[in-house]
Amino acid sequence: MLELKNVTTEIAGTTILRDVSFSVSKGSMVGLIGRNGAGKTTSLRSIMGLIKPKAGQVLINGEDMTNQGSYERAGMSIGYMPEDRRLVPDLTVEENIMAPAWACQLVNAEARLAWIYEMMPEVESFSDRRALQLSGGQQKLVALARAMMTGTNLLLLDEPFEGVAPALSRRLASVLSTLKDEGLTVLLSESDQSHSADLVDKAFQIERGSVEPIASLT
Numbered sequence: 001m002l003e004l005k006n007v008t009t010e011i012a013g014t015t016i017l018r019d020v021s022f023s024v025s026k027g028s029m030v031g032l033i034g035r036n037g038a039g040k041t042t043s044l045r046s047i048m049g050l051i052k053p054k055a056g057q058v059l060i061n062g063e064d065m066t067n068q069g070s071y072e073r074a075g076m077s078i079g080y081m082p083e084d085r086r087l088v089p090d091l092t093v094e095e096n097i098m099a100p101a102w103a104c105q106l107v108n109a110e111a112r113l114a115w116i117y118e119m120m121p122e123v124e125s126f127s128d129r130r131a132l133q134l135s136g137g138q139q140k141l142v143a144l145a146r147a148m149m150t151g152t153n154l155l156l157l158d159e160p161f162e163g164v165a166p167a168l169s170r171r172l173a174s175v176l177s178t179l180k181d182e183g184l185t186v187l188l189s190e191s192d193q194s195h196s197a198d199l200v201d202k203a204f205q206i207e208r209g210s211v212e213p214i215a216s217l218t
C-alpha cells in the first residue's frame with residue numbers, strides 16, 4: 001500500500017530524513033514514533049508530496065509518486081491530518097469536513113459524511129458550530145473527520161493524540177480502532193507509544209531522521 005525506499009529529504013540545505021525505508025501493508029496500522037524534531041512531520045509531508053525527497057522513492061499502491069506533487073495524490077483516496085489541524089476557523093465544522101470533498105469533486109461525499117457522523121456522533125452534534133468555537137481536542141476530532149472524507153484507502157495522522165485530554169484520547173483511540181476494523185490502512189505518528197501501542201500492528205522509531213523497526217512489535 002505504502003512504501004518508502006531509501007528516502008532522503010532536505011529542507012533549506014539541511015538533511016532531515018536520512019535513507020528512510022519502511023512500508024505499511026494494506027489494512028494495517030503502523031506507528032512512527034519519535035521525539036520532537038525527529039522528522040515525523042517531514043516523513044508524512046514527503047509521503048503527501050508536500051516536500052519532494054532529494055533521493056529515494058515513495059510508492060503508493062505500487063505507483064512511484066516520488067516526483068508527483070500533492071495534487072496528483074488527490075485521486076488516490078488518501079486522507080492527511082496535519083499536526084496543527086489547519087481547520088478554517090470561520091467555516092462550520094461540516095464545511096471543514098466537506099472542503100476536501102468539494103476540492104476533489106467526490107461523488108459520494110454525502111454518504112461519506114453520514115458514515116463519519118455514524119463513527120463520531122459527537123462531531124455531528126457540533127457540526128454547525130464554527131471551527132474557532134471548538135476546544136483543541138474537538139478540533140482534532142474534526143481534523144480526523146476531514147481526513148476520513150478523502151482517506152478511503154490510506155490515512156496519515158500526524159500526532160493525533162498530542163494535546164488531547166485523556167477522555168478524548170480514549171475516544172480518539174476507539175475511533176481509530178474501528179477504522180482499523182473497517183480495513184483502512186493507517187500510518188500515525190506519536191512522540192511515544194503511550195496511546196498507539198495497543199492500536200498498531202507494527203511500529204518504527206524515528207530518531208534524527210533515521211528510521212528503525214521497534215523490535216517488540218515487529
Ligand SMILES: Nc1ncnc2c1ncn2[C@@H]1O[C@H](COP(=O)(O)OP(=O)(O)OP(=O)(O)O)[C@@H](O)[C@H]1O
Pocket residue numbers: 011012016034035036037038039040041042043083
Ligand atoms: N521549514 C523548515 N525549515 C528548517 N528546518 C525545518 C523546517 N521544517 C522542519 N525543520 C527541521 O526538521 C527537523 C524535523 O522536523 P519535523 O517537523 O519533521 O519533526 P517532528 O518529528 O514532526 O517533530 P514535532 O513533533 O516537533 O513536529 C527538525 O529539526 C526541524 O527543526
